[in-house]
Amino acid sequence: MARSDLDLGALNDAFSSAQISKHEEPTGPSYTNDDGDAGGLQIRCFSEVVNETAFHLQIIRLPKQIYAWIGCNSAKIGHLYAAAPMRPNTVGVTSILGGASDNTGSGIARRLVLKTGLNIILACNIPKNSPMLEADAEKLLVQKLINLGYTRPRYSYSPPTHDALKIGSFSLLNKSSADKYETGEFDAGGYKWKLVLYPNGNKKKNAEGYISVYLEMVGAEGA
Structure with missing residues (x-):
């Protein structure tokens, strides 16, 4: 160097x-x-x-x-x-x-x-x-x-950026007529995200009959 x-x-x-x-x-x-x-x-x-x-x-x-x-x-x-x-x-x-x-x-x-x-x-x-x-x-x-305060802090005290999607009952979820559920937007890594859940699977991905959960970037093409 x-x-x-x-x-x-x-x-x-x-x-x-x-x-x-x-x-x-x-x-x-x-x-x-x-x-x-x-x-x-x-x-x-x-x-x-x-x-x-x-x-x-x-x-x-x-x-x-x-x-x-x-x-x-x-x-x-x-x-x-x-x-x-x-x-x-x-x-x-x-x-x-x-x-x-x-x-x-x-x-x-x-x-x-x-x-x-x-x-x-x-x-x-x-x-x-x-x-x-x-x-x-x-x-x-x-x-x-x-x-003297010349060292960097050992830990970061910034609050974590996260979101949660709670599923109360999987059996009832399978009977849902809704195509998908979405959480609110949250920030992480300088981008906006949201969790997307398909109770009967994501038909666009040929995943029918299964519960599908995605982490989706807001503004990107839909999953």
Whole structure:
């Protein structure tokens, strides 16, 4: 995948044009630098000790991109990766500085794209073949992203689109003189639908003598 596909130019433009207010870093383990003006950046820095390992995190939130740095027991930038969502439902990862696509950091970048839906630039100096350190660092970073509201909701709270056709008695239905019954229209997938029931079968489909039920798109040719 070409690096241009990852919108790296947007990252450089955002840094060069952004207006970041002056900030004095406190002596505590974390600090925040927010600029609410148009084109500003949201910067978060954290330091925490997990299982006797010191992790240093920096998160920079851009409009359509997140830059994150994970430092493990040092302030070295480490390897730099870029990851972006691709169709259909896949993620492309490339190495920008050092490392390779199968090194520690590329997997974290790929999973961050899935959790945020945004382009990810990730710097990471976690030692190679250290799965426990990688798991601890990723868990810590994801928790920070969740707390900051940078991840996508896990569930969709949109009400389901559906309709129902209730049949009280099949024996009485067979004796019905009506050719067919239709439900009201309902929306699903950007189209309008309705359920159509033929109590004595759909004669147009040579299905006489059987109960026929169809899901019909409104406006399409009749079943």
